Amino acid sequence: MILKSTIDRIMEATDIVEVIGDFVQLKKRGANYVGLSPFVNERTPSFTVSPAKGIFKDFSSGKGGSAVTFLMELEKFTYPEALKWLAKKYGIEVEETQEAPEDREAENRRESLMIVSGFAAKFFHESLLETDEGRNIGLSYFKERGFTTEIINKFELGYSPDQWEAFSSQAVKEGYQPEFLIESGLSVKRENGSLYDRYRGRVIFPIHSFTGRVIAFGGRTLKTDKNVPKYVNSPESEIYHKSNVLYGLYHAKKSIREEDNCYLVEGYADVISVHQAGIENVVASSGTSLTVEQIRLISRLTKNITILYDGDAAGIKASLRGLDMILEEGLNVKVVLFPDGHDPDSYVRLVGTSAFKKHIEESKKDFILYKTNLLLKEAGNDPIRKAEVIRDIVESIAKIPDSIKASVFVKECSHILQIDERALLSELNKMRQAKAKKDGERQQQSTPRNDEPPEDLFFDPEPQTREEDASQEKEIVRLLLLYGNKVIDWDGIANTYIGPFMIAELNDVDFENSACKKFVEIYSREVENGVLPEEQYFIHYADKEIVDLSITLITTKYTLSDNWYEMHRITVPDETANMKATILSAIFHLKMHKVGKLLANLRKELQTAQSPEEQDILMSQYMRMKKVEKSISDYLGSVILK
Known part of the structure; x- marks a missing residue:
């Protein structure tokens, strides 16, 4: 087990923006950084990194946590593996409570x-x-x-x-x-x-x-x-899984981000020779046809791919479909050919770094225009084959999600193909409409028909109750995270912290949500030990369930602009303005809900009671709980609502 002092040094040294930036292209937005989710395919960034809090939140997949959690989620590391990876990155010696030789029979x-x-x-x-x-x-x-x-x-x-x-x-x-x-x-x-x-x-x-x-x-x-x-x-x-791996990406990722471009070659030797020549942003598809997963790996680092071909015509034609997939993922694709049957490996060794770079700059062509010229040359003067080429090219353009970029290619290709631009646009619109219709039909097939009752038509109301329970319990956890270390200065209550006060007030409440229950137990244990745990304690906690709960409760997808009030003259309520109302409202609304459930259960038991004695006992319990309900209601009315 890694010593806590070592873990603390690792956490202090870790820059979450730098760590996640090794895997995701991040852009600064206000106090945070945003990027495309590395966990799901998306076109609009929903992945947020907060350097101030040292956390990330992916609103598409729901994942969130610290730099350690990120490595565990993305690379499937164990908690110790993630810590050791960070320690190696920041040059920290890992101290463990016992010597840890490589275990030949590892835990998993x-x-x-x-x-x-x-x-x-x-x-x-x-x-x-x-x-x-x-x-x-x-x-x-x-x-x-x-x-x-x-x-x-x-x-x-x-x-x-x-x-x-x-x-x-x-x-x-x-x-x-x-x-x-x-x-x-x-x-x-x-x-x-x-x-x-x-x-x-x-x-x-x-x-x-x-x-x-x-x-x-x-x-x-x-x-x-x-x-x-x-x-x-x-x-x-x-x-x-070879479809998820690109050869050389580990050594190329830093350069890909810096150059904002990725060179894609075919073989291991191509990668190594080009890398050795000082052009380090180069990868290969590991002996397999390019896959969507590999394209998405690159898209996390850059939106620009340059394909370095060896000039073999048959190989180029076979790869055209793969390049269409790149377009569909919203990336920009350029193509470079090498002369006299050379591949990137042989050509860079022949001419050297400077001439190799010069050849790339002078020879690179946009994929759509390159494909147009290549297929048009093959079609020759055959009108039928030329018509097939036009449809093929329009199909490629139709895959481009950016409509402005697509329209530019329509204009360029109409000139090369010597066909009216409106005819190409018409064909493009037909293809897009057909795709939209097909996607709609596919979605409709996955949705239950109106004349067929959904599977959960005869639902049990209990899940809704559990959802409400979880919501109120999570509110308690959220307040403990955000304000547990704040000092109370209220009428009648002062010189104590909010966290211990809330724990004491809730000692008679049984939490039902497993994550919330675990959180409150951890919080209570730390308070008993004289420690007031703050949000960073839970963000870096070893239990993933606790981390997920904490990150979800302290992050939001949207933040108000600093000049919101000046622009709109709309005041947004601030829960910190009246902390007494905020804290007591959460505590007593949760208690009121729990009492309501107890009363409902007692009513059910009264209806099925078998003897007068049993009815008397249940009625006595019921009346006591009604008094508790009224006292909570009165307290809420006098303290919270007034």
Whole structure:
């Protein structure tokens, strides 16, 4: 367990804007920062970061919390993992109550796969640099490709010995469980139950997660045997989903944000060569066709993508659909081709950094215009094929969500295609109307028909009661968070804090909402220990349920402008103007509601009472509760309402 003093140092050093800025493109808005949600697909920013409070709130997904919570939600870290990631980022030594060697049988399956992948990356990298076979074969190959020692170390490139069990036997010997070696794809199980190495005799390209942990591998053979596949890649696993990963993104993300552009290439070597040339905002789609998930990863960092193609016409045509997906996600796409069959790797090695950058600047073309020219050239003078090209181009334009940008492309393409602009606009509108109709029908199909009763027609009123309970209980929690450390200075009550006062007043109330109940128990325990917990205590609490509750209650999607009153002359009520009314109203309205429920239950019991004696007991309880109800009502009327 990490010492509290270490946790405090980590929290003090953490800049939540800087941390989240590694994953999301943030823009300053007033005192806060906003960006697109990294958890759901959206076009209008609903993700807010408050540096003053050290919290984020995503109003699309409902998620919220501290920098630690953010890492846990996005990267699926455990609480200690998130703390250690932050500690590493800010150069803080982690002190723990007990020595924590890497646990070969980790607390959860996902962490076990992470640990074994990290071990494999170290094994392959050391095999490359420290064994004769690795240096003579693997390192020689990388050096021939022009990779420097610095770039080899940065990308943790490696080599798997050309032996059946070199890695597997070493991993088992060091205590790693065979089931995780198999599930991660590092080892393959024979019929007799023994293991052999998947990547034997290959140079290794480790694939990193967004936060830099190794989650998969690509292995390239150096043999010329046509029966041996050129590349072997990790299978899908709990930690690796290739459609959600971009090779090189961990090393490129900072540069992508700074340059406000992402270069997209095809292979591992392309990424490494271009990165080595000083152009670090470059990624590859990890040997798979570009996916929507990968596009959204990029869109968190920039809205501009430049595709660096190797000039192969068949490959370019096959990728056009993928580029349409980029347009649909609202990103700007440019295309760069390289001459004489070169790919980015070979071309940057041939001409150097300056000429490579110059070629990109001079050759880049907007995707829509590039696609128009490419397909038009293929169509030649065939009018039917030209008509198909026009529809294809309009389909691409129709995917652009920005109508102004779309209209600009219509104008440009009408000139290239030598067709009236109005005809293109007409076709564009038809496609958009058809899409809108299709989307409407799809939505209608997912909604119950009017002549079919919804599933919850015969509902139990109890859920509504629970909702009301939760609402009133959450109001108590909100007030404790915001004002618990404020001193009371009311008529008849003074020189005490609001938090302990509220806890004392509510000691006879049983909270039903699980999160609220847990919160009040924690708050009461801290007060008993002589500590007055503030909102930061709960924002950074280890229990996610407590963090979620706290963030939800202290954040709002909307804030009033500083000049609201001057502009509109409308006064917004301020609950702090009369704290006595605010606090007592919340306490006694909650008590009144609880008493009301007790009375309702007693009435039900009276109706089903079997004997006069039972009726007398229940009636006596009922009358006592009515007196309590009246006293609360009188108190509310005299203190709150007057």
